[in-house]
Amino acid sequence: MKKGWIIALALLLLGALGAYIWYSRLKHEAAAEGGAYDNTLKPRLEMTRFAITDISEDTVRMNLYMLIDNPLPVGFKSPNMDYTFYIANTPVMVDAYKKPIEVKAGDSTVVMLPAKLLLKKLTKVLETLDRKDIDSTNYKMRTKFALDIPILGQKTFETTVDKRMPTFYLPKVKIDDIDFGKLGLKRTDIAAKVSITNRNKFPFNITDAHYTVTIAGKTIADGYQPEPILIKAQSTTPVIFPVTARPGKTLSVLPKMLFDKKDTPYEVKFRSKLIDPKNNPMIQHSKFVSTITGTLDDFKKLKK
Structure with missing residues (x-):
């Protein structure tokens, strides 16, 4: 009986050691990639691009494409995602993606986030950039979503990603x-x-x-x-x-x-x-x- 406990304990220690080595390796790879991984094993978000779909008298509608990468050994789900879109560090839109998001273990997915920007607010930002003669700027996305499993001890995941692209002036x-x-x-x-x-x-x-x-x-x-x-x-x-x-x-x-x-x-x-x-x-x-x-x-x- 005692021998059985020793074997079980040894197997448990070996499993823990293997998990630690596996985690350390993934963490090292994440740190080597840099960017949104931030030297931790956690989901990574990247704003791949955005596409303007409609320019009207009052609003500009666009689609924001977000890559969600999951390096974890388990998948996760989220019922929705809150997000804020910034141009030149100025918030121009706050909205929520109300569809469930699911990413399997070691997998990634692309989510299309619709955005509606008020033209008056966008025009003020563009006028400021124009006065400073800035032809490219940072487009930033701040996201927050709840998880069905805790990651790093937290069930709410928040991250900010940005992408520098040419400034687009409306015709x-x-x-x-x-x-x-x-x-x-x-x-x-x-x-x-x-x-x-x-x-x-x-x-x-x-x-x-x-x-x-x-x-x-x-x-x-x-x-x-x-x-x-x-x-x-x-x-x-x-x-x-x-x-x-x-x-x-x-x-x-x-x-x-x-x-x-x-x-x-x-x-x-x-x-x-x-x-x-x-x-x-x-x-x-x-x-x-x-x-x-x-x-x-x-x-x-x-x-x-």
Whole structure:
């Protein structure tokens, strides 16, 4: 009986020694890799990339892709993840990923985190970077999630990861002129002369462009430009979008267009997709929406 206890104790000690050697080896490998491992055996998070999916008048929507690596000998689960997104160390978005996350032992997974940024807050950050002439900045993610098993004695795991990437400035659309050509009862040819400003150090194409022209609250015309248009890097590119109003569309607003330009508001709604010639995943195939407003007095005299 006593001999059996000695054997059991010896096996237990051997198991503990083997576990220690295994842990020390993994810890040494983790320390050699550096980064988010921080010389400890724990889950590692990495922000692989982010992709802008939609730019509207009030918000910018994007997807953040997080790699979660689990070097532990056991898998873990988490019911959700809280995260805060920073640009240039300024928090621009707080949200929660409410789907369960599971990573098996010695495995990894990529989680796509949706993010919605308020345009006003983002614009302030970009203006600060622009004043300081900073063309690249840190994009940081701070995450927190509960675990179904304790890691290093804790069941709540928190970490911060960052990635330095080029600063992305949002395109700006300006209506330089709306040329109504010859106004008629059957047909009105309209040309919207537009300037698109790109402050980034890389060019991009706009494609699949749709636009509508509204005068005095009434939509009088719309148009579609399917061909890609190159928007040059760090410059303003002039573009002419042809639009043809349908017969009768302009009749109700014709007097205002001719004789009350100062008090006649216009609105041009523009939407398109952004395409990077070098397949930049940051903006590739993202939707871009812009609304430009003013009065007809801003433009040249209407042709009679």
